[in-house]
Amino acid sequence: MSQHNPHRRDSLKTLAALGAAGTLGGWQGLARAQAPLTVGVIYVGPRDDYGYNQAHAQAAAEVKKMAGIKVVEEENVPETAAVQKTMTGMIKQDGAKLLFPTSFGYFDPHILALAPKNPDVRFSHCGGMWSEGMPKNAGSFFGYIDECQFLNGVIAGHMSKSGKIAFVAAKPIPQVLRNINAFTMGARSVKPGITCSVIFTGDWSMAVKEAEATNSLADQGCDVFTMHVDGPKVIVETAAKRGKMVCGYHASQAKLAPNAYLTGAEWNWLTAYKTIIEAAQTGKPHPNFLRGGLKEGYVKMSAYGAMVTDAAKKQADDTKAKMVAGSFDIFKGPLKDNKGKEVIAAGKVFKQTDIELEKMNYLVEGVNGSF
Known part of the structure; x- marks a missing residue:
């Protein structure tokens, strides 16, 4: 069973509205401050496992420092229907518009089942094999480790x-x-x-x-x-x-x-995360298939x-x-x-x-x- 924790999610504090100081940041800055992009990250094991989950958690920790981003996380989520419940919770309760379900077994059938039901949410899976015909709001990224x-x-x-x-x-x-x-x-x-x-x-x-x-x-x-x-x-x-x-x-x-x-052999997932987040923030098409190696900074x-x-x-x-x-x-x-x-x-x-x-x-x- 998934080890749900009522305090499971670490999130950034809501960004303060610019208010009367709108002239400093402009209306665009005000909009970002009022409506940060909520990003969900889901781990199959503990975030401090000295391994796969920790590599993703390290990237998530850096994402939390980015402007206009709110991060919610859940660890110890099995590769079963439990992950669909977690993803649905992040979407419905937290307002997540971009999800990083990181484990191999999350992709098929779980992401492929939820993506069509949530067309305004982007799903980025680590290691999956996205191909033409699959939902356009789903995608996969991986590194040539x-x-x-x-x-x-x-x-x-x-x-x-x-x-x-x-x-x-x-x-x-x-x-x-x-x-x-x-x-x-x-x-x-x-x-x-x-x-x-x-x-x-x-x-x-x-x-x-x-x-x-x-x-x-x-x-x-x-x-x-x-x-x-x-x-x-x-x-x-x-x-x-x-x-x-x-x-x-x-x-x-x-x-x-x-x-x-x-x-x-180490992952550097922040490289992929930043590319995917930037696309979501700017309204660019969701990257459906991202890959990179030592040259691209995906691995080290x-x-x-x-x-x-x-x-x-x-x-x-x-x-x-x-x-x-x-x-x-x-x-x-x-x-x-x-x-x-x-x-x-x-x-x-x-x-x-x-x-x-x-x-x-x-x-x-x-x-x-x-x-």
């Missing part, structure tokens, strides 16, 4: 002594598979024979299974870990206790394990830990520079999956914008695992 996971892999490849690295994942959806593959390919660009073992826990937040998976992979000899779960805290701390190294995900987990944290890397070697930093930094310049492609042929089947033919190159990458359904050569 596989670029950062590839760089995580480069660092892991340099730092691994066993030649075995590990990935703890929630569900084998395309975005997760893309991250596993990029991490593995980054490591294999350093050491072609390195292998990545993956365990799927089955859901976005399952602390017990995440700990069990981490210990199991450590028992198998893996010495560098990364992940794709909502809150990486358990994996980071468990791996560190086992004397292993970690590349983080979503947000920085460096302070949880300063002696084990190598670097990490954690600072390197003290133990990362100069050689590792140099290769990662050089590769990152090529990514930003648009001269480096992660997914190109010839490429086989982990069953030996060719999935990208020789000479074929996928750009980050190619929709095929958002439908990925395979694990690459070098990954030990199945789904």
